[in-house]
Amino acid sequence: MDSKQFISTIKTHTEVSPDYFLLSMELPSEVKRPKPGQFFMIKVGRNNDPLLRRPLSIHRLISADTVQILYRVRGKGTRVLSKRVLGERLDILGPLGKGFEIPSQINEAILVAGGVGIAPLFPLAEELKRAGKSIKLFIGGKNREDILCEDDFRSLGLEIYISTEDGSYGKGGLVTDILEDYIQTPDSRLQTQMYACGPKLMLKVVSEIARFYSLPCYVSLEERMACGIGACLGCAVKTRVQSSELRVKGKNSRLRTPDSRLYRLVCKDGPVFNAEEIDWDG
Ligand SMILES: Cc1cc2nc3c(=O)[nH]c(=O)nc-3n(C[C@H](O)[C@H](O)[C@H](O)COP(=O)(O)OP(=O)(O)OC[C@H]3O[C@@H](n4cnc5c(N)ncnc54)[C@H](O)[C@@H]3O)c2cc1C
Ligand code: FES
Known part of the structure; x- marks a missing residue:
């Protein structure tokens, strides 16, 4: 399985600049090593408040069993996360999404x-x-x-x-x-x-x-995300790409705009996209 739900223990958690936090946590051996550009959906609270996980990128793989995220406090979810302390356990889904490609011909x-x-x-x-x-x-x-x-x-x-x-x-x-x-x-x-x-x-x-x-x-x-796995369509972005369609797994539904431009999902098709694909005014 490429991504999975796992429990991770917080190893360090430091405010590195006002409202910016660096959090390192355990990466269990059964979890796939994340690629640059992939992200985790993290349950930030000690209970179910807030209910929805928050998407945060992989910042560093410190070692085989330790991964770091770097985040800024924006609202309730990240504020709740900033109060979590060493030794506490986080419920995480990931790694998710498609990361950055490195074309071999570039120098x-x-x-x-x-x-x-x-x-x-x-x-x-x-x-x-x-x-x-x-x-x-x-x-x-x-x-x-x-x-x-x-x-x-x-x-x-x-x-x-x-x-x-x-x-x-x-x-x-x-x-x-x-x-x-x-x-x-x-x-x-x-x-x-x-x-x-x-x-x-x-x-x-x-x-x-x-x-x-x-x-x-x-x-x-x-984009704001609710599920992170392509199920809720909450993170759809407008693209210039006409040739593919957004299908929702298991529901066989499609999303088309009236002008037939197509949407893609940041969580599943991205978060990394070719800039040319995006309809920036959409
Ligand atoms: C794939 C991905 C990777 C991300 N990686 C990081 C990261 O590494 N570090 C980091 O600090 N942040 C990252 N973010 C943004 C982070 O997820 C949001 O800042 C966070 O979810 C806000 O939650 P909150 O409850 O604190 O704020 P909320 O109360 O939900 O919102 C506070 C304010 O932030 C805005 N906001 C909320 N979520 C987003 C979002 N996803 N995109 C843009 N604006 C938003 C809201 O409109 C509102 O104005 C990432 C987002 C995505 C989609
Ligand atoms: S966050 Fe649910 S489809 Fe992307």
């Missing part, structure tokens, strides 16, 4: 992160490094507190470019501005693949930049 990877969108990019950077690719990382946030894991990425030997909207760290402005400055001076020897994770508006601009400069780009999308 450069450009990673773009907005805020906590950095979370799934660390295991991706590790895998790109193992595959011998040159890696540039662009990190953006509102302020210095939103810039996470810089030292971890530096230890991998990446070239890092940072921006903050208030100018408190790195270059002032948006991460998409420093990204475009870099891409405007291309090295023709490079075959580049872009990867991005962050707020939807940032992903939209990154995908526009990628399209303008004819660079392939993968984006990791975030």
Whole structure:
């Protein structure tokens, strides 16, 4: 079985920046090793409140039996999770979804992160490094507190470019501005693949930049999720892809929009998509 429900014990749980937490937990040997870009659905509370699990990306595989997630407190669920302590047990479903691909022909990877969108990019950077690719990382946030894991990425030997909207760290402005400055001076020897994770508006601009400069780009999308396994249709996103249909396993139902564009499920078909597939105005 690719994904399964399991119980995991919290090993460490630390606030690494205001409202950002790093949680490491046990990964039982019977659970499939997660791939970069995959996620877990985590029951965050000690009881059934909140009822629904919350989706959180795999941030690091610390060792064969320890996995880490990095999350930001957004609302009730993540606040409840932030109160869980060492030794407590979490009920988890996963690993879920389709992760990042690394095309063999590329020799450069450009990673773009907005805020906590950095979370799934660390295991991706590790895998790109193992595959011998040159890696540039662009990190953006509102302020210095939103810039996470810089030292971890530096230890991998990446070239890092940072921006903050208030100018408190790195270059002032948006991460998409420093990204475009870099891409405007291309090295023709490079075959580049872009990867991005962050707020939807940032992903939209990154995908526009990628399209303008004819660079392939993968984006990791975030949608609110109820089931995480393709059963509730809660995470459907509009795509430009006309050729496939969304089928709900076991129910044989299909979802079509009036203009016959088709939807895909972030939990099952993603969360990683080719940026060209997404209808960003949908
Ligand atoms: C595949 C996937 C991987 C994710 N990985 C991470 C991660 O590694 N670290 C991390 O911090 N967050 C991640 N998220 C986002 C995280 O799931 C949400 O922040 C969390 O579920 C919010 O729950 P809550 O109860 O705290 O907030 P809620 O009370 O449910 O919502 C608070 C606010 O956040 C917004 N929100 C809630 N869920 C989402 C969502 N899924 N996408 C966008 N906005 C949302 C709501 O609209 C609301 O404004 C991921 C989401 C997905 C779909
Ligand atoms: S979260 Fe239920 S179908 Fe994706």
